[in-house]
Amino acid sequence: MFTERIYNFSAGPSMLPEAVLAKAQSKMLNFGGSGTSVMEMSHRSKAFVDIFDETKTLLKALMGVPDSHEILFLQGGASLQFAMVPLNLIGKTGKADYAVTGNFSNLAMKEAKHYGEIHEAASSADQNHTYIPAQDQLNLSKDAAYFHYCDNNTIYGTEWNYVPDTGAVPLVSDMSSNILSKPMDVSKYGLIYAGAQKNMAPAGLTVVILDKSLLGLELSHTPTMLRYQTHVDADSMYNTPPTYNIYMLGLVLNWIEARGGLTAMERYNEEKAAILYDYLDESALFKACALPEFRSKMNVTFVTGDPDLDAKFAKEAGAAGLSNLKGHRVVGGMRASIYNAMPMEGVSALVEFMKEFEQNNR
């Protein structure tokens, strides 16, 4: 039983800023004198449409989304995007390139194979996904309808440290676990998608940002709800969107803005990650999994080398209010997910706990 809030290192759903939760709490039964909860508002009501518009406008401003691109608020998570991307985009040539740098990019590629000719343009499987292929290791196809990659690999703890140059072939990126963690040049992308439950909002919302010039090539059997065009035409209101999640995203975006926007978030995230990686590099017990130049700022994977000791660590840390540090089942070891909402104090507390654990378990 914790009477105070713990530091939750879950990979997602994950921590939300405490100030955001407190704000949502205070307005739970009566939002802004409306006499209703945001959860109860018709998605077509003026009160909710105002929330929706403000959220979209703020996301556009914070990320610098150009007018060529549309922001969509959808459902189904990244897993549904694994199908929507090829269903909507592969029609141009019938072919697409995929880089495989982890579990989810591999699932994305497998799903796409149902809808066209898929070429594995790169893979880091040869070294258990501890690195990111370099630009000159990308085996690009000139006739690909798009190039797909996952910008941050939640399970393996790696992150692309460059934006791939694919010439005229549109870039499609799964940014579920690092969207809003730093500035990014949206104009370089044909399509960005992200499940909200890591850096944006509670689970149940999927954000898609797409270049409208890519629309109009859906495969004929694409369901209405899986056509981006449907949602562009209706401004994400073809049917009832996940209204409360959109409201929560708005609160998170306001929180980011008040802290200085994405440049400030990047600086803060780099500092947080450095504390942890610096300790890992000097520890005699713990070892970081990812190679230095490809290390994720969001998901820090590490091991002791002894699975029993790993389990002991995760258990004792949990009891001390540092929760969800057990690594994903496909890689084992530990994982500390330190998204935007994880405060510096949480990372410091973790490092202190690790030092103590190291001392007690040499």
Add this chain to the structure above:
Amino acid sequence: MFTERIYNFSAGPSMLPEAVLAKAQSKMLNFGGSGTSVMEMSHRSKAFVDIFDETKTLLKALMGVPDSHEILFLQGGASLQFAMVPLNLIGKTGKADYAVTGNFSNLAMKEAKHYGEIHEAASSADQNHTYIPAQDQLNLSKDAAYFHYCDNNTIYGTEWNYVPDTGAVPLVSDMSSNILSKPMDVSKYGLIYAGAQKNMAPAGLTVVILDKSLLGLELSHTPTMLRYQTHVDADSMYNTPPTYNIYMLGLVLNWIEARGGLTAMERYNEEKAAILYDYLDESALFKACALPEFRSKMNVTFVTGDPDLDAKFAKEAGAAGLSNLKGHRVVGGMRASIYNAMPMEGVSALVEFMKEFEQNNR
């Protein structure tokens, strides 16, 4: 500005029980001593899996879902089910029957036409959907893979007053706007689906209850996320489900159970609807739209006959804390949605307001 909560007659998203909102509010930052919000819990954590299991068990008990059927917690709303139903079920014969009794059943039929041979088994369009076709008006196909109908028509305010007898052809029903409003014999259905945002939980959750013997006939191009089998195999955890919505559904189910379950809800809903319909039948100004024997207990549609007066009524009612009474744009007039969470006091207040309005506007 309302300092107290209003009566919200929205068709969905719609009112939630105040006790449910208050409970969620009190646990927003720290659920049951976990030190985290439910919004922040990993969907694979024991704390959340307990919530998930309790919610599913309670829904199964309240609705009397037989062991032959599986309960799924999905995303995308009823609109995505319009595609998932044919993609998963039409394969048996390539044909399906649809009854059209309103806007959404018509959209469901249109979507299904992409995936097989669709037969309109009945339609109430000839009388502007003010009635429900009788059993002997259903033109049933012996070789249909299923028969689809919408049990309650939110826009037109009609509700099926019987369960269609389709012999060996499985019944598929969209119950988005009347699920949990009364007991129903789930064993009679091959598949029931419902968007949660009317009688269950905040928008973003779709509940599907299906007979597992219907699985295994997906069309070959069906995306992984649109196969019911995917979600049955993973107990709705193939990817991150809308965790907070599931939690809220659990709170709503507990609230229903404490009030005596679905038999008690039915009695209460019948009483609420009777107060309103009785007044409509004696009023000289207002007139109910649906024919008496097909009137919905959930969505009460009515008109004055004068669109300007209708608009005046909705506006004045809104100012008096009786909100969202404007009818859907395709039918005009007024609509009072009185789902489970609308208290008797709300309906009484509406009738009192209508009487006053009638007196002032004869």
